[in-house]
Amino acid sequence: CPAAQRKSCSGRCNDNIRKHEAKVVDMIDIENIADKAAFCRCWKTKNWPYCDGSHGEHNKNTGDNVGPVVIKRK
Ligand code: FES
Numbered sequence: 001c002p003a004a005q006r007k008s009c010s011g012r013c014n015d016n017i018r019k020h021e022a023k024v025v026d027m028i029d030i031e032n033i034a035d036k037a038a039f040c041r042c043w044k045t046k047n048w049p050y051c052d053g054s055h056g057e058h059n060k061n062t063g064d065n066v067g068p069v070v071i072k073r074k
Contacts, residue, residue, distance in 0.1 A: 013043045024048075036072035
């Protein structure tokens with residue numbers, strides 16, 4: 001990759017979240033979820049592991065189409 005594109009060509013999606021950890025893993029007790037919770041899949045949120053809407057700007061800037069996974073109670 002050219003240097004200007006290296007970040008996007010590296011295959012990495014995590015730019016900022018807990019970079020000191022070998023692997024970012026989150027455990028959420030389902031009892032702690034009220035009616036629903038939206039979890040980030042774009043890695044751009046400022047409220048990891050929850051979606052804060054940052055995927056909208058990411059999609060606009062890149063042409064991507066990512067969004068959260070929403071867990072909800074029936
Ligand atoms: Fe990442 Fe919404 S902010 S999926």
